[in-house]
Amino acid sequence: MDTLLVREKANQAIEILREKEVDAWLTLVRETSAGGDPILPLIYGEAFLTWESALILTRNGGRIAIVGRLEEEAARQVGVYDTVIGYDESIRPHLEGIFERLQPKEIAINTSLSDVYADGLTHGMYQLLLRYLEGTPFAGKLISAEELIAALRGRKIRTEVARIRTAVQATDTIFRRTFAWARPGVSEKEVQRFMQGQARESGFELAWTPENCPIVNAGPASPIGHTAPGDLAIEPGQLLHIDFGVRSDGYCSDMQRMAYFLRPGEKKAPDEVLRGFETILRAIQQAAALLKPGVLGKDVDAAARKVVTDAGYPEFPHALGHQLGRQAHDGGGLLGPTWERYGDTPLRPVEVGQVYTLEPSLVLPEYGTIAVEEDVLVTERGVEYLGAPQTELILR
Amino acid sequence: MDTLLVREKANQAIEILREKEVDAWLTLVRETSAGGDPILPLIYGEAFLTWESALILTRNGGRIAIVGRLEEEAARQVGVYDTVIGYDESIRPHLEGIFERLQPKEIAINTSLSDVYADGLTHGMYQLLLRYLEGTPFAGKLISAEELIAALRGRKIRTEVARIRTAVQATDTIFRRTFAWARPGVSEKEVQRFMQGQARESGFELAWTPENCPIVNAGPASPIGHTAPGDLAIEPGQLLHIDFGVRSDGYCSDMQRMAYFLRPGEKKAPDEVLRGFETILRAIQQAAALLKPGVLGKDVDAAARKVVTDAGYPEFPHALGHQLGRQAHDGGGLLGPTWERYGDTPLRPVEVGQVYTLEPSLVLPEYGTIAVEEDVLVTERGVEYLGAPQTELILR
Structure with a gap:
């Protein structure tokens, strides 16, 4: 595992969130053996995430992973996430709970018209995310993470x-x-x-x-x-x-x-x-x-x-x-x-x-x-x- | 290259389009070295597609690939696509032209809430597709290819x-x-x-x-x-x-x-x-x-x-x-x-x-x-x- 590199890149990501004044960055994935989001090797490493999983980095230095219960230990082994939440049935209440606590003004998500590496969120997952955030103030706070990702990769x-x-x-x-x-x-x-x-x-x-x-x-x-x-x-x-x-x-x-x-x-x-x-x-x-x-x-x-x-x-x-x-x-x-x-x-x-x-x-x-x-x-x-x-x- | 397998699976895809009564299936990708769409190994093989590319299979047996000009020859080498269109500046007019000619009643695209393997279309690419089809009757004809893909993979x-x-x-x-x-x-x-x-x-x-x-x-x-x-x-x-x-x-x-x-x-x-x-x-x-x-x-x-x-x-x-x-x-x-x-x-x-x-x-x-x-x-x-x-x- 490329633990040191992933740790350094995660730190760099938090610096970039500060520089760009973005409160939270959400990477939402599932069954990453199917290809996954191209940002994962930089903020999670090479391990697969099987169930719907959310990696959240914040401007205040928060490093949160919400993963299927059976991958809790693997998420800890990454060495980046100090809050690891394992769930059984649905990611939704945990995701909502985290945002309730963080109260981010903006949530950057991995979608981009022109940069394939900042466009790891599938259209299906985007629709699921909107469904999960329905009725909360957070659905209206989504922005593209393309500038963050371009800086982090670049x-x-x-x-x-x-x-x-x-x-x-x-x-x-x-x-x-x-x-x-x-x-x-x-x-x-x-x-x-x-x-x-x-x-x-x-x-x-x-x-x-x-x-x-x-x-x-x-x-x-x-x-x-x-x-x-x-x-x-x-x-x-x-x-x-x-x-x-x-x-x-x-x-x-x-x-x-x-x-x-x-x-x-x-x-x-x-x-x-x-x-x-x-x-x-x-x-x-x-x-x-x-x-x-x-x-x-x-x-x-x-x-x-x-x-x-x-x-x-x-x-x-x-x-x-x-x-x-x-x-x-x-x-x-x-x-x-x-x-x-x-x-x-x-x-x-x-x-x-x-x-x-x-x-x-x-x-x-x-x-x-x-x-x-x-x-x-x-x-x-x-x-x-x-x-x-x-x-x-x-x-x- | 896995030419024989890809040819057989493309034939099977066309049979499935007939069975499910879907006129056209569009796989829209770009820079597939970033992960690409998990359906590609079955209908295109292992070669990368660098620029925005469209693979269209139709109920009537049409096999059309629109790819960046520099990948025209590679697309022919796949052995599946009998119409290969190479473009320089934009995929849009070619995509529109093909749909004008085909007049599909439904166009299946790779998006799914629950099946990661049928959800290869990113949210950014989906938005680009809507932009390309703006003002045409085709934007209203998009459906999920999840049933087709589940049958083809399964x-x-x-x-x-x-x-x-x-x-x-x-x-x-x-x-x-x-x-x-x-x-x-x-x-x-x-x-x-x-x-x-x-x-x-x-x-x-x-x-x-x-x-x-x-x-x-x-x-x-x-x-x-x-x-x-x-x-x-x-x-x-x-x-x-x-x-x-x-x-x-x-x-x-x-x-x-x-x-x-x-x-x-x-x-x-x-x-x-x-x-x-x-x-x-x-x-x-x-x-x-x-x-x-x-x-x-x-x-x-x-x-x-x-x-x-x-x-x-x-x-x-x-x-x-x-x-x-x-x-x-x-x-x-x-x-x-x-x-x-x-x-x-x-x-x-x-x-x-x-x-x-x-x-x-x-x-x-x-x-x-x-x-x-x-x-x-x-x-x-x-x-x-x-x-x-x-x-x-x-x-x-």
């Missing part, structure tokens, strides 16, 4: 940064081995198998679903996007592009690296390839220079996007970067354009302690995908790369 | 039953080895470590979170319920009770077995222990005799519960049994009492193809927990045990 504590750094460094090592080993004739699937084997041998889990971790694109015929590697083989005169990440103690890396395979007699990559690669590097550098506490995600995205379009390439059909943490796509503020599918996440100010990917891309119809992805930490002064960035196109 | 196809059977048999083997190895002085934690090692060596994942898989109760001082094993050691004159399950190709077992440790000179367990054990066996047999297609879960629960209370023991503070499948607690109809925390799940009729646990329990203050848990398949004629049931108290 502002990494030292332990979290250290775990991401470990994941980044392991990924870097695996990339180096992979590009040293890869040669013309090797298929995308074989590259995937090699990298997954390397991760397994070094004792790391994959950062996302094995089918497309890594994503491997050999040359221009490879379908772009989140697809599984296929039977296409690496060919001289083409690009090999790989998107990969591992998980270290629950925290992820997410990186892209690329190489050009020389044709017989070629000494360097074609100018068109070099120009594309340098454009992507410049877009990343431009973004990294702008990425500071207080800037809006959309402005960082726009600056990198402009480097790519000013160079005459079409704009990339995705955000410049996302936050990284327990998940490769960790929610909260996004370095992205204000497209409907991103909701309001590109409008949030960047904060100290957040970890972002920077991953502009372009496609050269004759050579393949050009994309590099770096993982960076936002500090008081700007960004810190969590691993050595790719500064040269790998030639093989 | 009615196991042959492949699913075979996988559960494999998990049950592996669990049975691990139990036999564990009880042969266990001896006084061994702690709950050591039992857990032994069993997890056995699972790993046989190549099976655990059926639920490692912290309490297995749950181990050595004697009467062990806390009851879903807690992690502790430092208590097995003692002569006490019971050892274990709740354990493994996962085989995505499908779980969930079983309880128990032993009595003889004191020096004892040849058999004390009468009080034997009487408790036989009561639990009779409760299971009573439930198994009643468990037939059409019976209500609450009636099966009540019959087993009555065996226990008629024998003078307090009633067990949990349901008699739950469904088993991709999860150890698989949702849908429950063999349980009509307590508020179970919603309406004990009122659902039992169906052919469902797999249930039968797990009555009682506690003897001097000896510990008495509980046995069997996994059974509902057939046309009654139940089939998926492994050999425990019929004798193990003596050590």
Whole structure:
């Protein structure tokens, strides 16, 4: 159990409640083996909650868990909740009793239009909650916890940064081995198998679903996007592009690296390839220079996007970067354009302690995908790369 | 990828839409690496969906996926969806266009007050859906998919039953080895470590979170319920009770077995222990005799519960049994009492193809927990045990 981390994050949550002036934060779940609420690993750990359960953190430092009687002891073992209430038949009277006692002016719940990680409350559970609070003053006090959760997930504590750094460094090592080993004739699937084997041998889990971790694109015929590697083989005169990440103690890396395979007699990559690669590097550098506490995600995205379009390439059909943490796509503020599918996440100010990917891309119809992805930490002064960035196109 | 299974389950879903006379079923998700909707493994497989995505199955056999452009190819690779629409900026016009074309009288969505597995739609996504459908006739046509989902998860196809059977048999083997190895002085934690090692060596994942898989109760001082094993050691004159399950190709077992440790000179367990054990066996047999297609879960629960209370023991503070499948607690109809925390799940009729646990329990203050848990398949004629049931108290 990750008791220390969970305790530190719960303390941080209470600080954030004070900062945002929210009296109480309610996480209401049931049978979390079905998926549960993505906030649970940060405030409860990995143990399952089987029956309807309420975790309440308050601005005054209250840490209350209402759980099925058979999970009372497990809730105590979490080490965060000093009030643990076990119930047999219904959570309702206990929930009401707690709110009667606390008299919160606002109760934040895990619902959000634009942030999946702040939207763990299902519609069914929301309706149950309204039913439980019917006839009380508390039904009218519900607000979204999205700002709290974005702050809690986003502002990494030292332990979290250290775990991401470990994941980044392991990924870097695996990339180096992979590009040293890869040669013309090797298929995308074989590259995937090699990298997954390397991760397994070094004792790391994959950062996302094995089918497309890594994503491997050999040359221009490879379908772009989140697809599984296929039977296409690496060919001289083409690009090999790989998107990969591992998980270290629950925290992820997410990186892209690329190489050009020389044709017989070629000494360097074609100018068109070099120009594309340098454009992507410049877009990343431009973004990294702008990425500071207080800037809006959309402005960082726009600056990198402009480097790519000013160079005459079409704009990339995705955000410049996302936050990284327990998940490769960790929610909260996004370095992205204000497209409907991103909701309001590109409008949030960047904060100290957040970890972002920077991953502009372009496609050269004759050579393949050009994309590099770096993982960076936002500090008081700007960004810190969590691993050595790719500064040269790998030639093989 | 589990392509064949997903294809068969998608076909079964369309049959169920016909049977229940529902025109269209919409699964609306985003960034499923955050947990996603628990129905996805059955109708989409294990690949993640990053952007807002809609999977629509229709009574007329339509299989439509609207996904972010970069996941178009991955959606095709699922092998279920013959219409795959990739979008860049917003899912809204595509969703509306599909419904305009289909003109469904009802659209089932994944929301449920009482079944967590039919409640995958978050409250935020529900609100987005209402916003997308605003001003169209479709907002008024939303109904709960809970009956569809309960049927689809509950009615196991042959492949699913075979996988559960494999998990049950592996669990049975691990139990036999564990009880042969266990001896006084061994702690709950050591039992857990032994069993997890056995699972790993046989190549099976655990059926639920490692912290309490297995749950181990050595004697009467062990806390009851879903807690992690502790430092208590097995003692002569006490019971050892274990709740354990493994996962085989995505499908779980969930079983309880128990032993009595003889004191020096004892040849058999004390009468009080034997009487408790036989009561639990009779409760299971009573439930198994009643468990037939059409019976209500609450009636099966009540019959087993009555065996226990008629024998003078307090009633067990949990349901008699739950469904088993991709999860150890698989949702849908429950063999349980009509307590508020179970919603309406004990009122659902039992169906052919469902797999249930039968797990009555009682506690003897001097000896510990008495509980046995069997996994059974509902057939046309009654139940089939998926492994050999425990019929004798193990003596050590």
